[in-house]
Amino acid sequence: MSRRTLTVAAACLVAALVAALGIAVAPRAPGLSAEETGDPGLRDRARPLFADGTYNRVGIVEIDGDTTRHAHFGADEGTDYEIGSVTKTMTALLLADAVERGEVTEDTRLGDLLDLDGTPAAEVTLAELASHRSGLPRLSPRLRDMVSGTLEVYRGGDPYRVGPDTLLAQAAAAELDGRGESRYSNLGHALLGLALARAAGTDYPSLLRERLLDPLGMDTTLLPATEDDLPEDATAGLTGQGRTAAPWLARAYAPAGGVRSTPADMEHYARALLDGTAPGTAALEPRWEAPGGCIGYAWMLTDTDGTDVTWHNGGTGGFSAMIALDREAGRAVVVLADTTTGVEAQALELLTGEEAA
Amino acid sequence: MTTTAIAWTVGTVLALIWALPAGKLLLLSLRGPSGLADRWDALARLFETGFLMAVSLAVVVWTVFPVAVWYVLTALTAAAAGAAVLRLPDLPARADDAKASRRRLSALGNLALLAGFTALIAVVP
Numbered sequence: 001m002s003r004r005t006l007t008v009a010a011a012c013l014v015a016a017l018v019a020a021l022g023i024a025v026a027p028r029a030p031g032l033s034a035e036e037t038g039d040p041g042l043r044d045r046a047r048p049l050f051a052d053g054t055y056n057r058v059g060i061v062e063i064d065g066d067t068t069r070h071a072h073f074g075a076d077e078g079t080d081y082e083i084g085s086v087t088k089t090m091t092a093l094l095l096a097d098a099v100e101r102g103e104v105t106e107d108t109r110l111g112d113l114l115d116l117d118g119t120p121a122a123e124v125t126l127a128e129l130a131s132h133r134s135g136l137p138r139l140s141p142r143l144r145d146m147v148s149g150t151l152e153v154y155r156g157g158d159p160y161r162v163g164p165d166t167l168l169a170q171a172a173a174a175e176l177d178g179r180g181e182s183r184y185s186n187l188g189h190a191l192l193g194l195a196l197a198r199a200a201g202t203d204y205p206s207l208l209r210e211r212l213l214d215p216l217g218m219d220t221t222l223l224p225a226t227e228d229d230l231p232e233d234a235t236a237g238l239t240g241q242g243r244t245a246a247p248w249l250a251r252a253y254a255p256a257g258g259v260r261s262t263p264a265d266m267e268h269y270a271r272a273l274l275d276g277t278a279p280g281t282a283a284l285e286p287r288w289e290a291p292g293g294c295i296g297y298a299w300m301l302t303d304t305d306g307t308d309v310t311w312h313n314g315g316t317g318g319f320s321a322m323i324a325l326d327r328e329a330g331r332a333v334v335v336l337a338d339t340t341t342g343v344e345a346q347a348l349e350l351l352t353g354e355e356a357a
Numbered sequence: 358m359t360t361t362a363i364a365w366t367v368g369t370v371l372a373l374i375w376a377l378p379a380g381k382l383l384l385l386s387l388r389g390p391s392g393l394a395d396r397w398d399a400l401a402r403l404f405e406t407g408f409l410m411a412v413s414l415a416v417v418v419w420t421v422f423p424v425a426v427w428y429v430l431t432a433l434t435a436a437a438a439g440a441a442v443l444r445l446p447d448l449p450a451r452a453d454d455a456k457a458s459r460r461r462l463s464a465l466g467n468l469a470l471l472a473g474f475t476a477l478i479a480v481v482p
Contacts, residue, residue, distance in 0.1 A: 007442070014438050015438055015442075018431070022428070022435065023431070026428065027424050028424075054420035241414075241417070242419050340420065
């Protein structure tokens with residue numbers, strides 16, 4: 001065999017190896033699972049809505065008066081999902097409930113409950129925190145937190161691995177910018193949850209459990225503080241790069257997005273919100289103007305195709321979620337997914353679209 | 358700027374940053390002995406392309422940015438690698454010019470980057 005032939009063979013081999021490596025490690029965008037359970041009609045209406053975008057497991061709950069329908073793709077009603085910022089709606093209910101109990105008022109200053117004396121954050125009120133009008137930044141303003149958070153997001157990790165002391169240090173470092181205007185803040189809601197827990201003399205997970213989850217029978221809803229707290233068969237979300245995402249655990253930022261729930265429990269939640277039996281349902285009442293509509297305590301209210309929709313969405317490193325209520329018609333839709341592609345449009349379409357039940 | 362827009366922007370920028378050295382390596386390899394200075398030059402460009410391939414795999418939000426781009430650039434990289442190997446026997450081991458040391462350092466540096474970054478993305482979830 002000539003030297004030239006050997007060189008050509010080596011070149012072909014290297015090219016083939018690079019191509020094979022590229023194919024082997026190629027990003028895999030999952031498709032909507034073909035394993036379906038639940039109401040056939042809802043499945044038929046939902047399936048086309050998830051044809052575009054990256055979806056894998058999806059759980060849908062549709063409440064229409066006394067009727068509840070489920071549709072699940074690659075999952076069932078007991079599948080657990082991180083609900084991300086939908087957690088804020090639960091924290092908001094705790095605020096309204098605490099006001100009703102007389103533990104706090106919506107004008108209670110953060111500095112009255114937390115050790116923030118002398119800092120701008122001490123002056124903001126609980127209502128401002130709940131409605132994203134406090135002027136606090138979205139996340140910690142400290143450079144080291146911004147860098148570590150960004151790196152964690154990119155490596156598919158949990159960017160919120162801080163305890164209450166660090167949360168307070170982050171708040172103490174924050175300046176208020178545009179107080180009174182709408183400025184979405186995870187930091188603000190984390191502080192709100194911590195403040196409400198302090199007012200009640202407990203911690204946030206215990207407060208949420210005692211005042212909301214237990215009364216509503218949401219037994220499979222968790223706030224896992226460590227990976228050991230996760231169920232053995234806990235659902236693993238997928239990052240935007242198609243890799244398995246680390247779970248987001250319920251530490252100091254739990255009130256802003258640390259809850260892990262199931263479609264079955266979210267059905268309890270949505271139904272209790274619709275019939276007003278959930279503690280602190282006053283949180284849903286629109287109180288202030290916000291971009292595109294109004295806002296109550298965390299809950300957004302927007303006009304969607306002529307329907308007043310009360311809603312909140314959520315997203316973590318590997319999950320997305322949406323809860324949307326048509327309170328006047330007694331209807332609700334909850335969509336949970338184990339990918340980061342948003343599910344807002346699907347939830348709104350199922351709630352208000354032409355093919356809505 | 359929406360998350361989707363950010364994903365497209367990052368994907369487009371990284372795809373271009375990956376495509377440029379891969380395409381340049383392919384063209385220089387096909388040009389003949391005048392294209393690449395020496396074997397270190399070929400290796401430096403090959404490792405650089407490999408490093409950018411790994412970065413793109415890890416950083417681009419492939420659930421939003423089209424995966425087809427990955428396959429197109431993988432094919433370009435494979436063609437460039439094959440062409441570079443085809444050209445290696447015609448190249449001096451080390452050209453005798455002022456940039457020879459820089460090319461060797463560049464090759465070793467790019468190899469270190471490729472190995473280090475591959476190890477990093479192998480250990481993260």
